[in-house]
Amino acid sequence: MSHGRFKLRYQTKANAFDGAAPDSRWALGLMAADGNVRSAAAQVRFGQGAKNKDILDAMKAHIGHEGEPSYQASTNSYMMSWTSGRHVDDLAVYGVVDAKSLSFALPEIDLMSFDFLRGYIDGDGCVGYYSNGTHRKYLHVSWVGTAEFINQCQDWLPIQGKTRSLGNVTEIRFSGTKAVELCGLIYSAQGFKSRKQSIYESSLAEVA
Template sequence: MDETTKKLLIGEGMFLAGFSLRAIERHLKINRKVLASYLKKEGYGIEAKTGNSGYDKYEKYEKAVPEFLEGKSIRELAKKYGFSRQGFSLHLKDQGIQVNATKPSNGSEETSRKIKQAKELYNEGKSIQEIKKEVKLDGAILAHEFKKMGIDTIEEARKYKVNEDIFKTIDTGEKAYWLGFLYADGSVTFENGRYVLELGLKAEDVNHLEKFKRFIDTDAKIDDKLVKLKGKKYMAKRIAIHNKKFVQNLIKNGCTPRKSLNLSFPDETILPKEFVNDFIRGYLDGDGNIKKFDRNTYNPQVYVSFTGTEEFLTSLCKWLDVNPNKFDNEGNAFRQRFGGNNKAFNILYCLYDRGTVFLDRKKEIFDEWNKYLSQRKSLFK
């Protein structure tokens, strides 16, 4: 992954945390027009602005640093290169270059007052976003001052309530279900100190995201995202959890980055036998398919299918005690399909009959098949 792509991914996380494009630009040193275009392509409601970007000043700062070290004043360099003295002073401090204090102007006195107020609000328990809104202090100055206190404003802004230990041990059917669902549909990222779980579903399944929110006890927002799939566009809903411990627990339990290429069925050290059916139901709800019941079809037949790696599907078939069919190849993934009313319905019955958590629309399909097959069986007794 190249440096620009890394910055864009980090910038996306900062944007979700509430940072403005200008603040992200200053922190990551990336042109906000480039970032805006990237976010727009990812489906966010962003309009890329025209005109020069403030990013240009960083190149000027770098040119001015050697001249400052040679003895030129900040005032001279600000006039020569057309940047603010305060911004360049902060840049020097961030580079570890000592800047001699000068008599503050009225403007810097006002900034000092706001910084003091910001620190007081932080000590009172206010969030970074609340402080920025109340104090109206430039984000770069706030980040710089808080950095001296050992506070990372990016991480602070991402904080919200979440049970970060929920996946530490898989010891309930509900935990097993959601682990299976995340094996199928969750996206885990960890790089450059960025730990994120993202879960995106169709807009019609937003209720399922609400169930997940309650399960992990979080107040993180559910956002809209425009998704492109097979040449079509549709609006999706997603939730992103930025929490190192939360993500590390998922990775420890086998829910890893790039899992479409390396996913393995969890062993007993991760998933106790009594919760395997819950796990598989979660996986089916996330990345499986059940044929819809059609009353207009003569002698309708059930089928159920799972998509995953060859290794994962082989272990799944072993657990379900069914002989695997030949896997269908779907790009980098494989698909295992079970047909025939007895085999397919027996699988669904084991998964859904006593399940306590499920994707509503798939449970409804199971209920229709269950009713139909029960009625048909009673007719032939």
């Protein structure tokens, strides 16, 4: 495949972000959280901190990218980029467009899915197992986004979280049994197991 009259250095899977399969919807959620595009250049970029390089490696495998990600010592993170007009177009269907950080929301609520949320939380959420000051612990899940996106999450999910404004973003959070129920829905699918999923599963094993 070529872009314009230039042959691409690295080939990628054309349908990686078509949303047809669970792993594609998971990847779309990751891109909504941590990816960016330059539509004029048909360029897509995705990065992760060093402690989450397994997520970047999973994305790399998902899109079929054969290049090595670049390491940025100043931020202790890895970044990969590629060129694909098809990917830019498919990402735009889900609202992943240029300069999305302060504007992201799904264009249609029907695009929401537990696979998409799993990717979004794996990329930019928090899953923790904390002590409440006694001998008991509780599971906590939270993520941030634009007020519009968080409202979409709140309206779509069967479990109601607590929300609060944090300047330019809004946070939604779940604790205790609500967090356990939410993770049971989000992490029910087979596929890449993130560090955050492992925290959830370890919390279940501890109380079993």
